[in-house]
Amino acid sequence: MDTWEARDASRDADARRERWLLQLVDQHGDAAYRTAYRLLRDRHDAHDAVQDALTTAFRRWDELRSEDAARGWFFRILVNRCISRQRRNAVRTRALGILGLAPEPRAADDTVTTDVGEHVLPHLMRLPIKQRTALILRFGDDRSVDEIAAAMNIGTESVKTHLKRGLAELRKRLHADAGGTR
Amino acid sequence: MSAEDVTCEAIEAAVIDGRSITAYADHIAGCPACQGLITITHQIHDTVAVTPHTAGQKPQWLAELHARRARRRKVLAWTAGGLAAAAGVTALLVIQPWSSPTMIAEVAEDHPLPLQEPTVPAQEARPATAPRDTPPSPPPGVGRPAWVTSDTPFTGYCIGERAEALRASDVGISCVGTSSYRFTKDDGRSEARDVALEAVSLRVAERIETRFFTEKVRPAYEPAFRALHDAYDKANDDREAYRRLADARHRAAIALTRDAGASLPLREADWYWEEYPATDGKGTEFMVWVRYDLGADQIGQLIQAYEAARVRDNQHVVSAFPLLAFPFDGFRGGDLPADGPVTREAVLPAAPIR
Numbered sequence: 001m002d003t004w005e006a007r008d009a010s011r012d013a014d015a016r017r018e019r020w021l022l023q024l025v026d027q028h029g030d031a032a033y034r035t036a037y038r039l040l041r042d043r044h045d046a047h048d049a050v051q052d053a054l055t056t057a058f059r060r061w062d063e064l065r066s067e068d069a070a071r072g073w074f075f076r077i078l079v080n081r082c083i084s085r086q087r088r089n090a091v092r093t094r095a096l097g098i099l100g101l102a103p104e105p106r107a108a109d110d111t112v113t114t115d116v117g118e119h120v121l122p123h124l125m126r127l128p129i130k131q132r133t134a135l136i137l138r139f140g141d142d143r144s145v146d147e148i149a150a151a152m153n154i155g156t157e158s159v160k161t162h163l164k165r166g167l168a169e170l171r172k173r174l175h176a177d178a179g180g181t182r
Numbered sequence: 183m184s185a186e187d188v189t190c191e192a193i194e195a196a197v198i199d200g201r202s203i204t205a206y207a208d209h210i211a212g213c214p215a216c217q218g219l220i221t222i223t224h225q226i227h228d229t230v231a232v233t234p235h236t237a238g239q240k241p242q243w244l245a246e247l248h249a250r251r252a253r254r255r256k257v258l259a260w261t262a263g264g265l266a267a268a269a270g271v272t273a274l275l276v277i278q279p280w281s282s283p284t285m286i287a288e289v290a291e292d293h294p295l296p297l298q299e300p301t302v303p304a305q306e307a308r309p310a311t312a313p314r315d316t317p318p319s320p321p322p323g324v325g326r327p328a329w330v331t332s333d334t335p336f337t338g339y340c341i342g343e344r345a346e347a348l349r350a351s352d353v354g355i356s357c358v359g360t361s362s363y364r365f366t367k368d369d370g371r372s373e374a375r376d377v378a379l380e381a382v383s384l385r386v387a388e389r390i391e392t393r394f395f396t397e398k399v400r401p402a403y404e405p406a407f408r409a410l411h412d413a414y415d416k417a418n419d420d421r422e423a424y425r426r427l428a429d430a431r432h433r434a435a436i437a438l439t440r441d442a443g444a445s446l447p448l449r450e451a452d453w454y455w456e457e458y459p460a461t462d463g464k465g466t467e468f469m470v471w472v473r474y475d476l477g478a479d480q481i482g483q484l485i486q487a488y489e490a491a492r493v494r495d496n497q498h499v500v501s502a503f504p505l506l507a508f509p510f511d512g513f514r515g516g517d518l519p520a521d522g523p524v525t526r527e528a529v530l531p532a533a534p535i536r
Contacts, residue, residue, distance in 0.1 A: 030415075038230040041230075119225075120222070120225040120226065120229050122231075123227045124226060124229065126495075133224055136226065136230055138198070138229055139201075139223045139224075139227050140226055140229070141227040142227075142228035144200060145198065145199060145200070160195075160198055163198045164194065164198065167194070167219060167222060167223075170222055170226075171218055171219070171222060174222070
């Protein structure tokens with residue numbers, strides 16, 4: 001292939017890639033942002049996570065085998081970004097805590113929470129990251145166990161284990177909170 | 183399947199897998215542990231649920247990507263200055279020969295613009311000859327005001343308590359509506375006003391916590407609200423989806439302005455427009471932004487207005503929430519029995535409770 005043909009081919013590929021990215025944003029952008037927000041509980045973090053995921057998807061577009069798989073593939077990238085960001089935030093919060101500079105917890109001002117929901121949230125956010133992620137994706141985002149397994153890059157049995165342990169821990173903490181003994 | 187045959191583990195597995203649990207109803211009815219499990223999963227859902235379709239939640243870049251197809255080259259822009267500078271605006275309009283007489287009258291008389299009845303989109307209504315509202319020539323250098331943070335057509339957003347830069351000394355909110363591309367500024371302004379008032383209603387709805395509202399009112403309007411917005415979002419140039427959403431928004435705006443009384447500012451705090459070449463190459467179109475500012479006390483009064491039941495004609499009633507305009511065609515506000523289901527008959531009584 002001579003230089004001109006190579007350049008044309010490269011330009012075509014870029015155009016296809018850009019079209020595909022716009023289509024991805026059009027079809028799944030809102031859902032991706034909602035998922036990221038649910039996982040991260042912060043508008044700016046969610047925004048950044050979706051942008052990171054889109055950038056990665058754009059860069060690694062060649063790895064996508066079929067466009068039918070785009071949704072699941074992108075979702076997987078997004079969830080990974082959110083988990084990384086949660087870990088980074090946890091480390092940062094711990095470090096700031098050691099320095100006595102722990103930030104005040106921020107209220108999520110654009111979510112619907114019931115009284116009971118507000119009660120659950122602090123406990124939910126203190127669960128281990130994988131349990132929390134699995135619970136939010138399963139019950140908050142209505143994803144199936146298979147989808148969560150693909151997104152978290154673990155087996156379905158592992159997802160079920162995270163869900164069971166997360167639910168058990170949540171119940172334990174809520175009962176303790178309410179002064180229950182069961 | 184008898185209740186004895188069922189184990190809590192089986193129910194937990196069904197909940198995790200997303201399978202139906204109706205077959206286990208007998209067991210669940212007598213098992214606090216299983217009830218607790220199901221309650222917790224619902225609580226997780228409620229806890230992380232994001233409010234439906236408030237464009238303000240959408241990141242700016244995402245909104246821009248969505249709007250990319252619609253965006254056209256801006257040819258003119260002008261801000262109206264707002265009520266706060268009403269006197270100044272009047273003076274400005276007087277010295278500018280291109281000013282719309284309607285605008286001068288509005289500012290001079292200082293009363294709210296009447297909301298128009300739902301109309302066909304201006305593209306259809308516009309005469310083939312020159313537009314009634316000759317585009318003015320704004321002074322050079324007019325840029326977008328700071329409160330215009332999105333140009334996705336026909337969406338609204340609120341700038342909330344965090345917007346210290348805009349409202350340093352208040353904890354109220356500013357809600358902004360953006361029109362679609364309209365052939366006259368007046369059409370655009372009316373439409374943007376409806377969108378902004380919808381954003382106000384959404385913000386108020388988030389803060390109403392009465393049982394009647396959460397169990398009866400919200401479930402009554404939310405599915406239709408989502409459906410109309412989703413249909414519009416998914417459609418590409420579908421006039422019918424646009425018209426249905428525009429009509430519902432207008433009905434909701436009428437209801438809110440009628441029932442909210444002094445809780446709602448009489449007029450918008452500011453508005454701004456931009457002029458674009460029309461897609462068909464004939465003439466120009468306008469995109470208009472309208473901003474309402476509500477102080478904390480006004481928000482409180484609005485919440486109170488839709489929360490508090492009162493007795494009228496020996497019946498407990500509450501003000502019908504404006505977003506009920508989405509499921510109910512003829513809705514124009516008024517009162518709603520506070521102790522019954524939110525049905526069409528209740529919302530649109532033969533003899534309205536007023």
